[in-house]
Amino acid sequence: MLPPDRAMPVETTSLAELIGAAAPSATALDDGQKVLRYADLRLRMRHLTSRLAALPGLEHGPVAIVSRDPLKSALTVWLGAASGRDVAILDSTRGDLETVLQTIAPALVIGDRVEGHEPWATVPSAWLDDAGAEVGQRRLTQGAETGGWLVASSGTEGPARIARLSQAAILAHARASNAATGLGQGDAWLTPVSLQHIGGLAVLSRCALAGACALLHETFNPHRIVEAVMAEEVSHLSLVPAMLDRVLECAGGRAPPSRLRRVLIGGAALHPAIAERARAAGWPLWVAYGMTETGSHVTVEAIEEGWEAGRVGKPLRDIRIAVDSEAGAGIAGTGPIRIEGPVVMDGYLQASGATASIDGVFESGDLGRIDGAGNLHVLGRADDVLISGGVNLHPASIERLLGECPGVTDIAVTAVDDPRWGDLLVAIFCGDIDEPQFEKWCRDHLESRQRPRRFLRVALLPRNAGGKIDREILRRLAANSSN
Structure with missing residues (x-):
């Protein structure tokens, strides 16, 4: 009132x-x-x-x-x-x-x-x-x-x-x-x-x-x-x-x-x-x-x-x-x-x-x-759902878990095609923690099905003018990092 x-x-x-x-x-x-x-x-x-x-x-x-x-x-x-x-x-x-x-x-x-x-x-x-x-x-x-x-x-x-x-x-x-x-x-x-x-x-x-x-x-x-x-x-x-x-x-x-x-x-x-x-x-x-x-x-x-x-x-x-x-x-x-x-x-x-x-x-x-x-x-978006190892996962739910890691200031999750996993999870992040340290934290704190298998640290995450994560650019970053 x-x-x-x-x-x-x-x-x-x-x-x-x-x-x-x-x-x-x-x-x-x-x-x-x-x-x-x-x-x-x-x-x-x-x-x-x-x-x-x-x-x-x-x-x-x-x-x-x-x-x-x-x-x-x-x-x-x-x-x-x-x-x-x-x-x-x-x-x-x-x-x-x-x-x-x-x-x-x-x-x-x-x-x-x-x-x-x-x-x-x-x-x-x-x-x-x-x-x-x-x-x-x-x-x-x-x-x-x-x-x-x-x-x-x-x-x-x-x-x-x-x-x-x-x-x-x-x-x-x-x-x-x-x-x-x-x-x-x-x-x-x-x-x-x-x-x-x-x-x-x-x-x-x-x-x-x-x-x-x-x-x-x-x-x-x-x-x-x-x-x-x-x-x-x-x-x-x-x-x-x-x-x-x-x-x-x-x-x-x-x-x-x-x-x-x-x-x-x-x-x-x-x-x-x-x-x-x-x-x-x-x-x-x-x-x-x-x-x-x-x-x-x-x-x-x-x-x-x-x-x-x-x-x-x-x-x-x-x-x-x-x-x-x-x-x-x-x-x-x-x-x-x-x-x-x-x-x-x-x-x-x-x-x-x-x-x-x-x-x-x-x-x-x-x-x-x-x-x-x-x-x-x-x-998150319904069309963002990933299927990794036969399990349906939404990037936003994984991002919230990864965001609890000390030293991570911004985080986004995407995937690359993989013959074993289907969608292999990739964590793209900003912060003062490096990739091996982040990977170890994930092994210690997350279930296997929730863990990214690859990690990429960047200065800034790609966002559009409205502040949303640009998922298309994110996927390209992940694909390029795996080549």
């Missing part, structure tokens, strides 16, 4: 209404260089909506911004909400940009370097800069069926798929998340996660619903994050585990001020050693589980003494999570995780422009179990 001074605002059916519902003088967006109040944001949206309507031949269709600028990306999100258009935030450096644009087929592309996209009208990103004096009387769109988000999923393998999240789903997540995390007026949520990822994008709707400030960092800089936290500028902070590790290192054991109430960790499995370091230093760590297709996290749990790795808490309000233990890929007590509720995407955008509906139920592709207290435990 939120305390009285942090009461949730009146429920709305439109993202555009959130801009006007917040206190005009409250800060809406802050990228460290420019600050926009909610009054400024509303003025800017009226102006940009009028300018968009004046562009010839662009009456309908999505808007895409190709930029790494978080403030301009945020303005484009609210332009979409105000004008009733779907919005996509894209990074100009992504290798599949052309394919993603072809799938989205935007009516307008905003960006400074969008050469080669002649099928679509383009304007420079500076088009967003001028607040303008001529505002006009154009009404901000109120419909909930338009002005959604088109977000490229951040899976570990394969081409990106474009998930369409409706305004109804976006708002449902914001309400559920704010109720669980206590976000309210006067708070500030810092996200160094790019707005092209749902973990960053969802901060915008949460903050607007609460009348809070979204603090936007263009790139991840742990020193800058620690400075903002210690200056009592931050109440909520989103990080992936690899970012948390760097932030703790920069903090040097210092506890954050009481202003920081939530550090939400998601995007990848949290190593128990990192979690304990944060907890021991007084950082208010909360672990979350979710994905692009559900508008960000669908569970959350505070990490306290006795927390079990892989446990991610109970479902947020109005969300139902089920596990089919009879289809658990041969791993006892586990099964595919199914998520149902108003936060689920409409479906994946297809090349034809249509959206493949999934009727409010999402099969996550993850394996997990639900304990007697109703907490979800996530094992």
